[in-house]
Amino acid sequence: MKKRNFIYSFSAILVSLICFSFIIKSDKDFIKNTQIVTPIDKNELIELTQKEDDSLFVINFWATWCAPCVRELPYFNAAHKKYNNSNDKISMKLISMDFDDQLEKRVLPFFERKNFSDYAMDKYLITSMDYDNWMPEIDKDWSGSIPATLFYNKTKNIYHFHEGDYNQEELYHTIDSLLAL
Numbered sequence: 001m002k003k004r005n006f007i008y009s010f011s012a013i014l015v016s017l018i019c020f021s022f023i024i025k026s027d028k029d030f031i032k033n034t035q036i037v038t039p040i041d042k043n044e045l046i047e048l049t050q051k052e053d054d055s056l057f058v059i060n061f062w063a064t065w066c067a068p069c070v071r072e073l074p075y076f077n078a079a080h081k082k083y084n085n086s087n088d089k090i091s092m093k094l095i096s097m098d099f100d101d102q103l104e105k106r107v108l109p110f111f112e113r114k115n116f117s118d119y120a121m122d123k124y125l126i127t128s129m130d131y132d133n134w135m136p137e138i139d140k141d142w143s144g145s146i147p148a149t150l151f152y153n154k155t156k157n158i159y160h161f162h163e164g165d166y167n168q169e170e171l172y173h174t175i176d177s178l179l180a181l
Contacts, residue, residue, distance in 0.1 A: 036123065055090060057091050058076075059093045060072075060073075078168060080121045097146055098125060100126075148164075
């Protein structure tokens with residue numbers, strides 16, 4: 001009888017440990033794929049575009065509803081991986097222009113999808129919908145269309161603003177050209 005109770009107890013503990021290990025693995029997978037998108041206001045955005053260090057800043061403005069924006073995002077992710085593993089000082093940022101109430105509904109789920117879950121660069125959602133108020137501070141000639149990308153390095157007096165999408169070759173060429181200055 002004691003032997004049978006021992007076997008039942010041992011089996012119950014073994015099954016519990018196996019179930020617990022699956023729960024932990026599932027939690028780790030969820031944490032690994034969790035993406036952080038930080039809401040920022042106009043002042044924080046302007047501050048982000050005024051950093052003074054020796055890095056080339058690449059700031060891409062995009063939205064989940066913009067097909068050309070979504071199409072070019074993998075190129076920015078590949079560039080981030082390529083240049084992040086090099087000796088070049090580069091800082092890439094993604095600024096979502098989705099409405100601020102879309103963070104939980106659209107932006108976070110967008111990055112949690114399998115093909116966008118490895119985006120390690122900083123990601124933000126602009127909360128200031130008064131575009132006419134802050135867009136001229138990014139570029140005085142910006143028409144407001146997206147995708148749009150700002151490249152700058154204050155230390156080396158580098159500034160380049162591009163309205164429109166990039167293919168991977170064009171993006172790498174632009175970054176390489178600006179890093180060579």
